[in-house]
Amino acid sequence: MSLIEVKGLKKSYGDVHAVRGLDLEIEQGEIFSLLGPNGAGKTTTVEILEGFRTRDAGTVSVLGFDPQSRGHESRQWRDRIGIVLQSSADAGDLTVLETVDHFSGYYSNPRTAEEVIHAVGLVEKENALIRNLSGGQRRRLDVALGIIGNPELLFLDEPTTGFDPEARRAFWGLIQELRDGGTTIVLTTHYLDEAEALADRVAIINHGVIIEVSTPAELGGRATLKATVAWRDGDSIKSERSDNPTALVAKLSAHFGGEIPELVVTRPSLEDVYLEMIGGVHE
Amino acid sequence: MNKIPSALSLGIRRGNLEIRQFARQRESVVFTLLFPVILLAIFGSVFKDTIAPGVTFSQYFLAGMIASGLVNTGFQALAITIPLERDFGALKRLRGTPMPASSYFIGKAILIFVSMVIQILLLLGFGIVFFGVGLPTDINKWFTFTWLVLLGSACSTALGIAFSIVPKSGRGASAVVSPIVIILQFFSGVFFVFTQLPTWMQQVAAIFPLKWLTQGMRSVFLPDSFASQEVAKSWETGKTVLILVVWLIIGIFFSVRKFKWDRD
Numbered sequence: 001m002s003l004i005e006v007k008g009l010k011k012s013y014g015d016v017h018a019v020r021g022l023d024l025e026i027e028q029g030e031i032f033s034l035l036g037p038n039g040a041g042k043t044t045t046v047e048i049l050e051g052f053r054t055r056d057a058g059t060v061s062v063l064g065f066d067p068q069s070r071g072h073e074s075r076q077w078r079d080r081i082g083i084v085l086q087s088s089a090d091a092g093d094l095t096v097l098e099t100v101d102h103f104s105g106y107y108s109n110p111r112t113a114e115e116v117i118h119a120v121g122l123v124e125k126e127n128a129l130i131r132n133l134s135g136g137q138r139r140r141l142d143v144a145l146g147i148i149g150n151p152e153l154l155f156l157d158e159p160t161t162g163f164d165p166e167a168r169r170a171f172w173g174l175i176q177e178l179r180d181g182g183t184t185i186v187l188t189t190h191y192l193d194e195a196e197a198l199a200d201r202v203a204i205i206n207h208g209v210i211i212e213v214s215t216p217a218e219l220g221g222r223a224t225l226k227a228t229v230a231w232r233d234g235d236s237i238k239s240e241r242s243d244n245p246t247a248l249v250a251k252l253s254a255h256f257g258g259e260i261p262e263l264v265v266t267r268p269s270l271e272d273v274y275l276e277m278i279g280g281v282h283e
Numbered sequence: 284m285n286k287i288p289s290a291l292s293l294g295i296r297r298g299n300l301e302i303r304q305f306a307r308q309r310e311s312v313v314f315t316l317l318f319p320v321i322l323l324a325i326f327g328s329v330f331k332d333t334i335a336p337g338v339t340f341s342q343y344f345l346a347g348m349i350a351s352g353l354v355n356t357g358f359q360a361l362a363i364t365i366p367l368e369r370d371f372g373a374l375k376r377l378r379g380t381p382m383p384a385s386s387y388f389i390g391k392a393i394l395i396f397v398s399m400v401i402q403i404l405l406l407l408g409f410g411i412v413f414f415g416v417g418l419p420t421d422i423n424k425w426f427t428f429t430w431l432v433l434l435g436s437a438c439s440t441a442l443g444i445a446f447s448i449v450p451k452s453g454r455g456a457s458a459v460v461s462p463i464v465i466i467l468q469f470f471s472g473v474f475f476v477f478t479q480l481p482t483w484m485q486q487v488a489a490i491f492p493l494k495w496l497t498q499g500m501r502s503v504f505l506p507d508s509f510a511s512q513e514v515a516k517s518w519e520t521g522k523t524v525l526i527l528v529v530w531l532i533i534g535i536f537f538s539v540r541k542f543k544w545d546r547d
Contacts, residue, residue, distance in 0.1 A: 050379060052545065075381045079287050083379035090373045093307040094300070105296050106382045108285040145376070 001064070003028045003153060003184050004049060009058035011044050018044040020208035021058070026186060031179050033187045033199035033216075037278055041208040042188055043157075049186070050083055050155055063153060079108050082151030084142050086158050092131030096122055099130060100144050107149035119174055120144045121167075135162040140171070147178065154178065156187045160194060172197055192271040202270075206278050220273035232261035293382055294389025301394035315360060316402050319352045320409050326474070327414045334476055335512055338505055341414035345406060346504045347473035350435070350496035352402045354464055357395045357439025362446040362460040367453035369546060378544040388538060392440045399436050419503055427520065428503045434527045435496050441534025442492075448543050467493050478514055485514060492530045495523040 004026035011019040019041040026032045036042045047053040048060060051067035051074070060067060065077045094102075100117055104110040117126050120140040125133060133141065139162055146154060156175070160168045175198055179185055189195055195202050196216045203213045217223055229248050230239035242248045245265050252260045268276075288296075306312060327341035334340055368374050377387060410416035419425060450456035468474060470488040477485065477497070488494040501509065502518035510518050 052375070052378065075287055075383060078379065078381040081379075083376075085372060085376055085379065090368075090371055090376075093304045098300075098303070102296065102300050103380065105288060106293065106380045108287045108381075149380070 001061075002026060003063060004186070005059070005061045006045075006049070007059045009045065009048065009060060010056045011041075011048065011053065012056055018208055019048075019055075022205070022209055024203065024210060024213075026184065028184055029179065029182055030200040031175065031185045031187060031198050033189060033195040033202045034205055035189070035192070035195055035202055035274060036205035040206045040278075042205050045205065046155060046157065046186065046188055050081075051078070079149065080152045082146040082149055082154040084146035084154070084156045084159055086161075090130060092129060092133075095127050095129055096133070096141055096144075097126040099141065100148055103145050104148045109150050110148055111150050113148070116144045116148050119147070119177075121170055136164060136167050139163065140167070143171070143174070147183075151183060153184045153186070156185060156189075158189055159187070160189075160191065168194075192269070192274055196270045204274065204277055211277060216270055219270060220277050222268055222270070222273045225268050225273075228264075228266050230262075230264045230266075237262070287381055290383045290385045291389065293386035295393065297382075297386055297390025298393025298397075301390045302397055305394060305398065315356055315398060316405060319348050319355065319402060320405050323348050323406060323409060324413070327410075335509055338509055339414070340476075341410065342416050342505060343476060343501065344473075345410045345414070345416055346500035347468075347471075347497045349403055349406055349504075350500045351464075351468050351471075351473045351493060352406065353399060353432070353435040353439045353496055354467065354493050356398050356402060357436055358443040358446065359460055359464045361391060361395070361440065361443025362450070363453075363456045365444065365447035366450045366456040369447075369543060370453035374544045384539070384542060388440075388444060391444060392437060395440045395443075396433075396436050399432065403432065416504065424503045427499065430524075431496065431499045431503070434524070434531065435492070435499075438492055438527050438531040438534060441531055441538055443534075444542065445534045445537035448537070448541050452546075467491055470494070472497050478512060492527055495519075495526050499523045 002025040004024065006022060006024040009019050009022040009024075010017075022041070022045060024045075034042050034046065044053065048055050049062055049067060051062075054068045063077060063080055065073065067077070069077075090099075096117060097113055101113040104113055104116075117123055120143050122137060122140055122144065125137055130138065130141065139159065143156075143159060146156070159175075160171055163171060172194070175185060175187075179200075185198075187195070187198060199216055201213060202216050202219060204211045204219070212219060214220075226241040226243055227245040228239055228241050229245050229252070230237060231252060232238075240248060249260065249263070249265065252263075323341075323345060326344050330340040330344070332340050334343055365374075407416070407418070411418070419428070446460065447456075450459045467488070470480070470484045471477070471491065471493040472480065472488070473493070477488075477494070480488075485494075498513060498518065499520070501513075502520065510516070513519070
């Protein structure tokens with residue numbers, strides 16, 4: 001059985017059908033990324049999985065539990081998951097260490113505050129008040145609070161918004177370590193390079209349904225789409241789309257007698273494929 | 284595998300954290316704790332009359348200030364700060380952890396109780412030093428005082444948490460909550476002698492807890508001879524308990540059933 005199983009999920013807000021019969025399976029130990037434009041039903045779906053919203057129809061099982069149940073079982077379920085929300089800006093009168101240490105007390109089997117602060121790279125800020133942290137440091141604190149409970153399943157919502165490139169790379173390393181340690185991760189992001197770097201599988205959601213689930217490399221038939229070969233010929237850059245780029249490169253190589261000036265071979269990026277997919281769904 | 288911590292132990296942890304957070308917000312510490320003392324200083328200096336044999340207005344006002352302190356530090360503070368916490372996303376984050384709602388409520392109750400005790404000590408100290416207020420010597424009066432503070436603070440906390448669902452946003456909360464409290468203070472005999480108010484005001488005030496808290500505090504700090512000056516010619520202790528308990532239950536009911544963790 002999958003770690004997360006969703007069948008026929010529906011949710012409306014008045015006349016707005018945010019989610020319209022969505023099916024989804026997420027396996028243990030993978031990084032699964034949900035991609036989709038704003039208003040596609042992404043946030044609603046994730047918030048139903050997190051137990052923040054109730055559904056109108058369908059079945060949902062997360063770690064074998066229905067997230068909209070309440071009571072003691074719900075506490076035991078929350079003990080096994082971690083959530084990093086999109087935005088949180090607490091008043092900030094506590095230090096990083098105090099906050100992380102306090103949250104560790106909520107869980108039955110937490111990591112130590114020191115370990116988690118180290119993992120997110122906030123060691124030199126551990127005695128700083130939260131109000132004095134930069135945006136990126138606050139985000140790393142959010143992540144620290146999401147993983148302090150040693151979760152089996154971690155939800156990450158736009159985790160690297162406001163990060164500089166270096167912090168982003170470091171953060172990706174942290175997420176991969178968590179996955180390698182057995183944590184299943186559900187990532188929603190607007191950054192397609194982030195999904196490409198991290199996700200084992202991606203799902204594209206639009207108009208309240210999943211349009212495709214696949215690995216980032218294969219999404220939208222990306223692996224078999226025409227490649228673009230570009231090179232310099234005299235004063236101009238030339239390019240050609242081809243199903244057989246290797247043959248084309250060999251031909252060019254023969255033409256130039258060896259080295260092809262400024263040769264670039266590209267396949268459509270995840271972003272190209274994604275934009276095509278969500279654009280193509282409009283009626 | 285360890286067990287999940289109990290709701291009570293987490294509530295105590297939260298109480299510690301809330302107090303630490305509160306103590307670091309200097310403006311709110313000063314405003315919450317000293318404002319009633321400043322009011323006492325102003326009213327005590329302006330109105331020096333004796334309102335009954337052996338009873339000065341400052342004594343009457345001190346009892347009212349202690350009672351309305353329970354409403355200010357509990358109801359008013361919570362109904363304003365909880366919507367702010369909600370706007371910041373702090374409540375939603377807590378909702379995503381195994382911490383139960385009851386622990387959050389217990390933490391707030393501890394914070395309110397502790398700040399209430401500090402405020403009462405300040406008011407009493409100030410009243411004794413500057414306005415010649417005497418402390419009761421009868422042990423029964425201290426007993427009454429203790430349950431009034433405990434019940435009043437619990438009632439005020441529960442109603443503050445319950446009322447936090449009313450303001451649409453943290454920014455607008457103060458504008459919704461503060462007028463209610465100020466009007467209630469005028470109606471309940473905090474700023475004026477209750478029996479001198481129009482009857483309809485007295486009747487409106489009698490629905491709400493503040494009137495009963497002020498009357499209860501008068502029963503502690505004024506001589507028993509003053510009981511005959513009250514509307515019912517007595518301290519109405521039993522009725523006070525009953526009304527506070529009913530409001531406490533109402534507060535807990537709405538807190539548990541209707542509390543909002545998220546903006547929408």
